[in-house]
Amino acid sequence: MATIQTSEGMDPDRDRDTAPILGGDGGHRRREQVRNQFLATFVSTLGPLAFGMVLGYSSPALPDLKKETGAVHMDSYHGSWFGSLSAIGAMFGGPLGGWCIEALGRKTSLMTAVLPFTGGWLILAYAQNLAMLYVGRLLTGIAAGMTSLTVPVYVAEISSPRLRGLLGASFQLMVTIGILLVYVFGNFLHWRWLAVVCLIPAVILIIAMAFMPETPRWLLAKGRRPAAVTSLLWLRGPDVDVEDECADIESNLQQQETMSWREFTQPSLLKPFAIGMALMFFQQFSGINAVIFYSVSILEDAGIDGHTGAIIVGAVQVVATFVSCLLMDKMGRRVLLIVAGTGMAITSITFGLYFQLEQNNSHNSTLTAPTATPAPAPDLSWLSLTSMIVYIIAFSLGWGPIPWLMMSEIFPSRARGTASGIATLFNWFGAFIVTKEFDDMVAAFTEQGAFWFFAGICALGVVFVCLIVPETKNVSLEEIEAYFEGKGNARKAMQTSPFFSPPGEET
Numbered sequence: 001m002a003t004i005q006t007s008e009g010m011d012p013d014r015d016r017d018t019a020p021i022l023g024g025d026g027g028h029r030r031r032e033q034v035r036n037q038f039l040a041t042f043v044s045t046l047g048p049l050a051f052g053m054v055l056g057y058s059s060p061a062l063p064d065l066k067k068e069t070g071a072v073h074m075d076s077y078h079g080s081w082f083g084s085l086s087a088i089g090a091m092f093g094g095p096l097g098g099w100c101i102e103a104l105g106r107k108t109s110l111m112t113a114v115l116p117f118t119g120g121w122l123i124l125a126y127a128q129n130l131a132m133l134y135v136g137r138l139l140t141g142i143a144a145g146m147t148s149l150t151v152p153v154y155v156a157e158i159s160s161p162r163l164r165g166l167l168g169a170s171f172q173l174m175v176t177i178g179i180l181l182v183y184v185f186g187n188f189l190h191w192r193w194l195a196v197v198c199l200i201p202a203v204i205l206i207i208a209m210a211f212m213p214e215t216p217r218w219l220l221a222k223g224r225r226p227a228a229v230t231s232l233l234w235l236r237g238p239d240v241d242v243e244d245e246c247a248d249i250e251s252n253l254q255q256q257e258t259m260s261w262r263e264f265t266q267p268s269l270l271k272p273f274a275i276g277m278a279l280m281f282f283q284q285f286s287g288i289n290a291v292i293f294y295s296v297s298i299l300e301d302a303g304i305d306g307h308t309g310a311i312i313v314g315a316v317q318v319v320a321t322f323v324s325c326l327l328m329d330k331m332g333r334r335v336l337l338i339v340a341g342t343g344m345a346i347t348s349i350t351f352g353l354y355f356q357l358e359q360n361n362s363h364n365s366t367l368t369a370p371t372a373t374p375a376p377a378p379d380l381s382w383l384s385l386t387s388m389i390v391y392i393i394a395f396s397l398g399w400g401p402i403p404w405l406m407m408s409e410i411f412p413s414r415a416r417g418t419a420s421g422i423a424t425l426f427n428w429f430g431a432f433i434v435t436k437e438f439d440d441m442v443a444a445f446t447e448q449g450a451f452w453f454f455a456g457i458c459a460l461g462v463v464f465v466c467l468i469v470p471e472t473k474n475v476s477l478e479e480i481e482a483y484f485e486g487k488g489n490a491r492k493a494m495q496t497s498p499f500f501s502p503p504g505e506e507t
Contacts, residue, residue, distance in 0.1 A: 033237030040212045041167045044154050045174040046205040047147040052178020053198040054140045058083040060186020071129040087432035089141020091425050097146035098421020106154040107214045113146040117202035124195040149424040152408035157215035161476045165328030172401030173321045180314030252478045268485045272410040276423045279403035282461035284430030287454030298384045320396030332473045340398025341462035347391040348455035352448035354384045409472045412481045
């Protein structure tokens, strides 16, 4: 079976990011510096922090808006649109971000996303009617869509192979932190002041990002080699010979033709594009939005009030996603997806079992004779609570962060903007459909039927990963691209999983 070289069995010509290097101080061996990679990643992921606040804002704001009188009062119908408009905005923001990262660069695109963030939050803070509330949500959604595309690409292109999983997964970690923060602040802030607080990360982002480098790959693609070398030296450290990495990137770029829509029919692009789209499908249709939808009522049945329950859910997501960051480059993307998908499928089944048993208890109580004292129904809150917590942990370990990470890894550089834009649009379209149509789905299939449907989707996702998705940990972006082009050396550097080899490889 083909395996990936690790630090214990290293090919220094292939994985020079983890190898000691000869410095200019008499031959002392030094390692690549990683501090600046962490710094640039932290600054860029202030975007996902702001994006997470967009996702979480409607939860504490809607109850307050329903209590308002006058032009900003919201009923349930308008509230459903208020919650969904951010997803619609993000569907437009994804393709816009795809164009921006190619035309303006990754860094400038991320700074550009601050404009709709700022405009949207200010409009929400000063809203005088429903139209202003809708426009504010739409603008913050556009910014979230741009951010959800730009940041994974930026982080992937500045990271060395051995750190790309850890740093790439921090995207989802910061999203969950943003959601948690808005839940916490929403407990004691009015919805207008909450919008002002949500603006703060975006303001810090545009200031701090001005001091961060552009990605070397984009600079080399634009023929700006001196700037690319400077960027690499800042990211890798002054003692690292970055000429080899520049040469690898340039060689890859020289072999590429100008991007055209016809490229999507070529296997070298079609296969990674299909994998990326499938991962986005399984992420959104796995049932995470349904679990979050029921989380407050489940926690209330367990004796926990709604506001505290929302904070608990947010904290569980943060902790589990942090663990995922630590495991990403140790266990690999595939193992985490398989383990997480299996856990999600099992807990979706137990969720359905909970609703089925609740329905049976309700039905039995109606059949009890009027003069008889009905037997007390068993307390099943433990089943729903356990299922919810395990499901959220599993999702946060795998299917939350990894689809975004792999999108930034597997798409070839010539199509990274276009393909990522389409994938982001598809992801947010899926989020909108599931959120908007979930009530109709429950009406048609019952609650247990809906969760058993999600269990089937999770199981299909596990099968898909086992058979199709390659492992990308510790592999350079150039090697991943060469793998999908069918080049032999790259195929030896990658494996499909601990259980399957890539097509054409013998185990």
